Amino acid sequence: MSFLRPVYIFFSVLILSGAAACSGRFTHSVQQVPKPQRTSPIAPDYRDSTITLAAGPHYDRSRLYTFFFGKHYRKVWAAPVEVPVLDIGTAYGGLEPLQMGGSRQTINMRLQDSTGTEYVVRSLDKEPASALPERLQQSLLADFIRDATSATNPYAPLALPAMEKAIGINYLEPQLVYVPHDPRLGEFVDEIGGAMALMERRPTDDQSDYRPMGKAPDVKSSRSAITERLTDNDSYFDARLFLRSRLFDMLIGDWSRHEDNWRWGEKAYAEKAYVYEAIPRDRDNIFYNIDDGPVLWLLQRFGVKPHFQSFKRSISASRLEKLNRSGRNLDELILAKLEWQDWQEIADSVQHALTDEVIEQGFTALPDTIAALSAAPTIRKLKARRDDLPQMARNYYKALAQKVQVVGTDKHERFEVTSQPNGDVLVRMYKILKEGDVQQLLYERTVRASETGVLELYGLNGDDIFLFSGSAKPKLKIKVWGGAGEDTYEAQDTGIAARLHLHDSEYRNTLHVGKKADVDLDNDQQAQTFDAEGWLLRYYLD
Numbered sequence: 001m002s003f004l005r006p007v008y009i010f011f012s013v014l015i016l017s018g019a020a021a022c023s024g025r026f027t028h029s030v031q032q033v034p035k036p037q038r039t040s041p042i043a044p045d046y047r048d049s050t051i052t053l054a055a056g057p058h059y060d061r062s063r064l065y066t067f068f069f070g071k072h073y074r075k076v077w078a079a080p081v082e083v084p085v086l087d088i089g090t091a092y093g094g095l096e097p098l099q100m101g102g103s104r105q106t107i108n109m110r111l112q113d114s115t116g117t118e119y120v121v122r123s124l125d126k127e128p129a130s131a132l133p134e135r136l137q138q139s140l141l142a143d144f145i146r147d148a149t150s151a152t153n154p155y156a157p158l159a160l161p162a163m164e165k166a167i168g169i170n171y172l173e174p175q176l177v178y179v180p181h182d183p184r185l186g187e188f189v190d191e192i193g194g195a196m197a198l199m200e201r202r203p204t205d206d207q208s209d210y211r212p213m214g215k216a217p218d219v220k221s222s223r224s225a226i227t228e229r230l231t232d233n234d235s236y237f238d239a240r241l242f243l244r245s246r247l248f249d250m251l252i253g254d255w256s257r258h259e260d261n262w263r264w265g266e267k268a269y270a271e272k273a274y275v276y277e278a279i280p281r282d283r284d285n286i287f288y289n290i291d292d293g294p295v296l297w298l299l300q301r302f303g304v305k306p307h308f309q310s311f312k313r314s315i316s317a318s319r320l321e322k323l324n325r326s327g328r329n330l331d332e333l334i335l336a337k338l339e340w341q342d343w344q345e346i347a348d349s350v351q352h353a354l355t356d357e358v359i360e361q362g363f364t365a366l367p368d369t370i371a372a373l374s375a376a377p378t379i380r381k382l383k384a385r386r387d388d389l390p391q392m393a394r395n396y397y398k399a400l401a402q403k404v405q406v407v408g409t410d411k412h413e414r415f416e417v418t419s420q421p422n423g424d425v426l427v428r429m430y431k432i433l434k435e436g437d438v439q440q441l442l443y444e445r446t447v448r449a450s451e452t453g454v455l456e457l458y459g460l461n462g463d464d465i466f467l468f469s470g471s472a473k474p475k476l477k478i479k480v481w482g483g484a485g486e487d488t489y490e491a492q493d494t495g496i497a498a499r500l501h502l503h504d505s506e507y508r509n510t511l512h513v514g515k516k517a518d519v520d521l522d523n524d525q526q527a528q529t530f531d532a533e534g535w536l537l538r539y540y541l542d
Contacts, residue, residue: 028058028146030107030125033194035181043184046087051178054080055124055196059150070293072150076374081155081367083196086121086177088184095119097188105130106284109179109192110202118202121179123195124154126284151290151308153378155370157198157283160252161212162362167353169245170214170265170279174198176367203263203279214277216265223541225264225276226333230460230532233409233431233442234273237264237334242278243346246331249280250320250392251354251385253311256285257327258540287311287378313384317395324396329538332405337443340397340451347393354386401451406443408483410461410532414438417457417478419470419496423449425478427457434463449475459483461531466502468513471495481529482509489513503529 032053056077066074088095088111095111098118102108107123126149129142136142157174164171179185181193207213220228228235249257257280264276291297291310300306307325309315315323324331359382363375385392406415406427414430429443447455454477457466461484468478468491478496482489482504489504491497491513500517505525513519527534 028127028129028143030123030127031192031194032056032125032178032196033181035190035194039181039183041183043089043182044180045089046085046180046182047090049085049087050082051085051180052080052082053178053196054078055154056150059147061147066293068293068295069147070151070290070296072289072292073153073374074150076153076155076370077150079369079373081176081369083176083178083367086179086182086197086199088182092117092119097185100188100191107192107195108197109185109188116205118204119199120202121177121192121195121197121199123192123197124176125149125196148290148296151288151296151310152285153287153289153370153374154284155366156287156378158365159362159375160283160286162365163354163358164248165212166355166358167244167248167350169241169248170277171212172200172203172279172281172283173212174200174283203281207265213279214265214267216267216277216279218266219279220264220266220276221542222259222262222264222330222539223536225266226259226536226539226541227532228266228274229276229333229409230407230535231410232272233411233413234270235276236442237276238278239334239338240342240346242330242334243338243343244350245278245280246324246327246335247347247350247389247393249327250315250323250396251350251382251389252283252286253288253309253315253323253385254283254286255288255307255309255323255326256282257324257330259330260540260542262330287381311378311381313381314388315385315392317399320392320395321399324399326540329540331400332403333407335400336405336407337445339445340394340401343393343397344390347390351386351389356383359383359386398451401448403454403456404445404447404452405456405458406445407458407535408460408462408464410484412436412462412464412485413442413459414465414467415457415459415480416467417455417469417496419468419472419474419493419499420446421472423472423475425449425455425470425474425476425496427455432465436465447476452476454479457481458529458535459485459487460535461485463487466490467492468496468500469493474499477501479503481525483525483529484531486510491517 059074060078092113098110098112105126105128109121111119129145161173177199179192179195203219208215208217261282263279266274288311290308306322309323412432414432416428418426425447427445430438431440432438457480459482463485465488471493473495478499479501486508488510497514498516502519505523506521528537
């Protein structure tokens, strides 16, 4: 289909060139109810109040439009739903608005109760066109981008807690609310008043009293957790728990699992040593339905937003890899220590825990009107994907295993790589003192040549030791970036040395690797291979 690419480019340029000239009739608001002309300074009593309204009647388009652009979840968005009204004076004992926040697409507001526990309300409708230049935000192109929001079911996150609890992962508990034009919102009333929203406990600070977040005494951002992992080799991520969460992501078709959509429960297991447990957040892009119209189907065939994968009964290996694109960096860092046996055990466990009854129970949390419109087909697809989970796990494991990364820290590590007679290599990484004395085994995995083409070792900062042994020549490449610090390399046998590719600076490193190793000494190394601060550049961090 490459011959059609010029047509696609021409079509895109045509839209972009004409979009800026379009009229302002494509205005959009994430607030379902406009601000009344007159408001009372006295706060009404909203306790036990409800309101009936639709989340997005503007997504209900003509038959001709939906024929070309897809039915998506338009009927769900247009369906009136009875929603509890949020009374900030009484909810959770009384809430104080703190600040507005959120991404470009979502309006959210943080609130705090009398104990200091924070909550967040996040608008149900989105405004993705706000990422466009201002001159295009009232254009036909903006309207097209906004309309893609109808590919999501805005109520879908309500169905997840029962399933997440059953499979043993951390989770949030969203509830549907309507935020009124309440004078107690103060300066924020114009931004969030009149909006349907999902309200949930904010994953931050001390959650030791809250089981859904694993009773974590402290919850950290991805930036904080990754920084701790890369700077101190006493801290690590709970890889098995993270894999459980990631397999659930794949089951529900969540394509937006970038770093900022995770928080981490920090638990101390020794003095200044922590384990980080995954807490997924922002489940706006699950059970997606994007390609049921020819226009968006064609755009996907041309590679536009390939990770926007529709939720179907099954998913091929190539589509699964695309679905996981935004989460790939974290997967490569955290899941590298797990071999296929670990994946198989966890996939089987998740599959068995996610029974038909658990799945069906989850969807009872949707409003009745929405459940009648969308639950049955989604449940059927989810059960089919559940039944196929071991194969899905195998497919993604194979994709990650093609390149295995073993990442050290800014402290001192000793890497031992031993070739096996069958062409595999055994990799161990130890925590060491500056003098080289071994303190603790940090990592161990047999990297199999039948699965892996390249093994990459990153020492980052610190004085690291790399020891390579084995007379058998590995059937995979071994690439090493020593990073900062004074590093030592030793290859005791010519077999493994022939597969080595070493990269380091010319500054005070010791190399005893023979002539067969490929050695590149260059003081102008990429920042991402140098130390923890450089490695952080790989990630999408807030």
